[in-house]
Amino acid sequence: MDSGDSHLLYRSVWFMFAVMMVLGMASVSEARVHYHKWKISYQNWSPDCMQVTIISINGQYPGPTIKAREGDTVVVEIDNQMPTENVVIHWHGIRQIETPWSDGTASMSQCAIQPSTTYIYRYAADRPGTYFYHGHYGLQRSAGFYGSLIVDSAETEPFVYDGELSIILNDWWHTSTYQQAAGLLSNPFVWVGEPQSLLIEGRGKYNCSAGSSTTCNVTSNQCLPHILPVKPGKTYRLRIASVASLSSLNFLIQGHKMTVVEADGHYVEPVEVENLDVYSGESYSVLIRADQDSSKNYWAAVNVRGRKPITPTGLAVLNYLPNPSTNLPTKPPPPSPVWNDYAYSKTLAKKFLALAGHEEPPPMKPTRQLILLNTQNKINGFIKWAINNISLVPPPTPYLAAMKYKIHGAYDTTPPPDAYHPRDYNITIPPINPNAVEGSGVYVFELNSVVDVILQNANTLTKNSSEIHPWHLHGHDFWILGFGEGVFDPLKDPKKYNLVNPPLRNTVPLFPYGWTALRFKADNPGVWAFHCHLEAHFFMGMGVMFAEGIHKVGRLPRSAMGCGLVLNKMMHH
Numbered sequence: 001m002d003s004g005d006s007h008l009l010y011r012s013v014w015f016m017f018a019v020m021m022v023l024g025m026a027s028v029s030e031a032r033v034h035y036h037k038w039k040i041s042y043q044n045w046s047p048d049c050m051q052v053t054i055i056s057i058n059g060q061y062p063g064p065t066i067k068a069r070e071g072d073t074v075v076v077e078i079d080n081q082m083p084t085e086n087v088v089i090h091w092h093g094i095r096q097i098e099t100p101w102s103d104g105t106a107s108m109s110q111c112a113i114q115p116s117t118t119y120i121y122r123y124a125a126d127r128p129g130t131y132f133y134h135g136h137y138g139l140q141r142s143a144g145f146y147g148s149l150i151v152d153s154a155e156t157e158p159f160v161y162d163g164e165l166s167i168i169l170n171d172w173w174h175t176s177t178y179q180q181a182a183g184l185l186s187n188p189f190v191w192v193g194e195p196q197s198l199l200i201e202g203r204g205k206y207n208c209s210a211g212s213s214t215t216c217n218v219t220s221n222q223c224l225p226h227i228l229p230v231k232p233g234k235t236y237r238l239r240i241a242s243v244a245s246l247s248s249l250n251f252l253i254q255g256h257k258m259t260v261v262e263a264d265g266h267y268v269e270p271v272e273v274e275n276l277d278v279y280s281g282e283s284y285s286v287l288i289r290a291d292q293d294s295s296k297n298y299w300a301a302v303n304v305r306g307r308k309p310i311t312p313t314g315l316a317v318l319n320y321l322p323n324p325s326t327n328l329p330t331k332p333p334p335p336s337p338v339w340n341d342y343a344y345s346k347t348l349a350k351k352f353l354a355l356a357g358h359e360e361p362p363p364m365k366p367t368r369q370l371i372l373l374n375t376q377n378k379i380n381g382f383i384k385w386a387i388n389n390i391s392l393v394p395p396p397t398p399y400l401a402a403m404k405y406k407i408h409g410a411y412d413t414t415p416p417p418d419a420y421h422p423r424d425y426n427i428t429i430p431p432i433n434p435n436a437v438e439g440s441g442v443y444v445f446e447l448n449s450v451v452d453v454i455l456q457n458a459n460t461l462t463k464n465s466s467e468i469h470p471w472h473l474h475g476h477d478f479w480i481l482g483f484g485e486g487v488f489d490p491l492k493d494p495k496k497y498n499l500v501n502p503p504l505r506n507t508v509p510l511f512p513y514g515w516t517a518l519r520f521k522a523d524n525p526g527v528w529a530f531h532c533h534l535e536a537h538f539f540m541g542m543g544v545m546f547a548e549g550i551h552k553v554g555r556l557p558r559s560a561m562g563c564g565l566v567l568n569k570m571m572h573h
């Protein structure tokens with residue numbers, strides 16, 4: 001915007017304000033603009049008492065919480081002060097309606113923000129809910145680059161509470177993300193391994209077995225447990241999200257049941273649980289009542305699910321006021337369900353249903369159906385993940401600019417296959433002939449069409465092994481139509497879809513050896529990633545690109561286009 005534009009805007013805002021005053025409308029709540037200025041820099045930090053280098057925002061970890069009200073605008077000016085690394089930030093759960101260039105995906109929605117460079121994200125907090133933000137370049141999310149984004153409702157909500165608390169769950173490694181990335185890109189492959197700690201709101205406790213040292217300091221304030229303060233007798237809305245890099249997690253609060261009321265920004269029929277599975281990329285609101293013995297404090301605990309856990313339980317303290325928060329509970333927290341009790345997780349996942357009256361899915365047959373086979377695979381001996389045998393390699397020119405400005409040669413223009421071949425692929429054994437290819441093609445949908453996606457799981461490269469993959473869609477929510485075992489049957493299985501009250505979400509688990517079916521409306525002009533939210537898996541190519549309505553995308557900010565072929569185009573015009 002040049003200064004002429006801003007004067008005009010300034011004058012028209014004042015004019016509207018004056019009109020509202022005259023009409024006596026000033027009491028009507030006005031949409032606000034929340035302006036944040038963030039410096040991104042390295043810091044040495046001890047989230048679990050072991051000192052490592054993290055990516056911080058304004059020197060903080062986790063990053064600052066963004067709070068907005070439905071209808072408000074959020075503006076975040078990023079100043080990349082890391083001397084040797086680009087950044088982008090993805091606003092997870094925000095659909096970026098009319099602002100696809102603010103989705104914060106490197107190579108997709110924008111050119112990554114270079115060192116000593118600024119970029120302004122501006123977007124509408126168009127819908128209430130529990131969201132978060134995180135780095136979406138390389139393995140930056142695993143370096144602690146994330147924080148909460150909470151959008152309050154402008155209307156009365158379908159439940160009541162006295163206070164609100166918010167936590168982000170995470171898993172944590174002591175090896176640097178650079179070392180992890182090098183291992184993942186090597187042949188022989190070096191896996192990142194299981195995390196050293198689990199963190200609640202950026203805090204955990206590693207057992208510095210060799211005793212405290214300058215690098216592992218059990219007395220560091222940074223690894224004191226996170227405190228959740230509550231007043232006896234009151235009800236709290238606890239917002240829970242997971243940015244875990246690898247682990248599926250299970251969360252519980254000693255002695256307290258939780259009633260789940262919101263998932264990924266959508267109200268669900270209330271479900272009472274003793275413990276809650278939270279997959280990476282998911283968010284929930286639960287109601288908890290502080291109705292236990294108020295002379296005590298209680299553990300909030302998080303454990304690994306779906307992978308044989310060698311990581312200790314992560315702990316926070318539910319602190320009944322006015323007890324001191326340092327009064328730690330004397331009894332250990334109850335255990336989470338056994339890590340490989342998948343039946344438990346599937347039953348729980350199927351319990352979340354849209355609250356009555358919520359947006360229903362279009363009941364018609366989909367315009368398009370994709371069946372996406374997830375395989376751990378090999379390319380020239382390197383271990384990758386592939387979807388319908390293609391491992392996604394994002395191109396140097398961001399898709400959004402490439403598609404909008406029709407830049408030739410920026411990405412594979414051959415669309416990837418709608419289904420996998422051969423159709424009798426055996427999902428119960430390691431791939432017989434792992435021979436994936438790299439690709440950068442895009443699934444292009446007709447604007448406003450209805451798309452069904454069936455995610456099909458399979459055996460990994462290791463015998464008797466299939467893993468959980470939480471899939472996250474950018475720019476949209478989808479209805480979860482069903483989960484199933486084994487190979488999806490395109491004739492029989494759609495008959496079992498829940499078209500009555502499926503939950504609307506942006507992230508869904510794909511269980512081992514099973515399938516997950518979802519439906520969405522391709523109604524948001526832009527280019528959008530759809531990918532496994534496990535950081536290492538996306539890094540290894542586990543994702544696809546979707547696009548629709550490119551002709552409706554507005555003018556891209558120049559600052560989103562300073563790289564690849566789009567840079568040449570800008571320089572020559």
Ligand SMILES: O=C1O[C@H]([C@@H](O)CO)C(O)=C1O
Nearest residue numbers: 191376460461462467536537
């Ligand atoms: O992508 C992965 O690689 C490892 C293992 O399959 C090979 O070391 C693992 O557990 C993953 O999830």
